[in-house]
Amino acid sequence: MKTLVIVMHSLTGGTRQMAEAAASGAAREPLVSTRLLSASEAGPDDLLSADGYLFATPETLAGIAGLMKDFFDRAYYPTLGRIQGRPYASLICAGSDGHNAARRIARIAAGWRLREIAEPLIVCTRAQTKEAILAPKTIAAADLALCADLGEALAAGLAAGIF
Ligand SMILES: Cc1cc2nc3c(=O)[nH]c(=O)nc-3n(C[C@H](O)[C@H](O)[C@H](O)COP(=O)(O)O)c2cc1C
Numbered sequence: 170m171k172t173l174v175i176v177m178h179s180l181t182g183g184t185r186q187m188a189e190a191a192a193s194g195a196a197r198e199p200l201v202s203t204r205l206l207s208a209s210e211a212g213p214d215d216l217l218s219a220d221g222y223l224f225a226t227p228e229t230l231a232g233i234a235g236l237m238k239d240f241f242d243r244a245y246y247p248t249l250g251r252i253q254g255r256p257y258a259s260l261i262c263a264g265s266d267g268h269n270a271a272r273r274i275a276r277i278a279a280g281w282r283l284r285e286i287a288e289p290l291i292v293c294t295r296a297q298t299k300e301a302i303l304a305p306k307t308i309a310a311a312d313l314a315l316c317a318d319l320g321e322a323l324a325a326g327l328a329a330g331i332f
Contacts, residue, residue: 171201171327174215175320177225178208178236183262183294183306187316188225190308191260194317195223198324208240213247221327222283223320225260228270241277253282256332258319259289264302267291286332290319 173195179185188205195203206215208226216222226237233241259274261267271289278285292312296302308316326332 171220172218173201173203173221173223173320173324173327174211174219175203175205175223175225176208176211176215176237176240177205177260178227178234178240179225179262180227180229180234181302181304181306183292183308184225184227184260186306186308186313187260187262187290187292188223190313190316191223191225191320194320195324197321198328200328201324203320203324208234208236211240211244213244216244216248216252219255221255221323221332222257223260223323224257224274226262226270226274228261228263228267231266231269233270233273245277245280249281255283256286256323256326257283258285258287258323260316260319261289261291262306262308263291263293264296265293267293284332286323286326287319290315
């Protein structure tokens with residue numbers, strides 16, 4: 170049995186829906202156990218005990234969300250040199266961009282020597298005004314399907330020993 174861990178943070182629900190969709194996609198693979206963790210509760214042991222990773226964050230202030238940064242800060246050195254080669258992918262929920270958050274995760278993963286198995290999946294909610302940014306988000310079914318497919322692909326690759 171392989172383990173996929175999804176580490177996520179969400180302020181207004183968009184990233185949470187994406188991460189949950191990815192988890193349900195991964196659950197289609199019976200040989201992989203999927204754990205969906207909030208960034209604030211996740212730590213280095215969760216990475217050490219998993220075989221692959223999905224990192225899911227909103228883009229905030231042209232970067233990853235603060236609690237995701239806190240997770241990476243806490244987990245980076247305790248796991249450095251112990252998880253290299255493991256597969257990962259990222260989910261980004263953004264108002265209008267998302268690429269800075271994706272680049273930041275890619276830099277951290279490169280330091281860990283993780284293997285990126287897919288391009289970052291960026292979903293833009295088109296939230297531009299203060300009111301829209303602070304409102305609860307509803308991610309479109311088509312985008313959730315892409316998240317589910319990514320979760321399934323990661324899990325299937327783990328189960329098959331491809332990654
Ligand atoms: C403080 C703050 C800063 C933000 N900065 C950005 C940004 O730099 N780029 C962007 O595309 N979206 C930005 N957004 C919009 C969020 O990425 C967007 O609302 C997204 O849906 C949040 O994901 P969530 O629903 O999982 O919290 C920002 C939102 C907040 C609250």
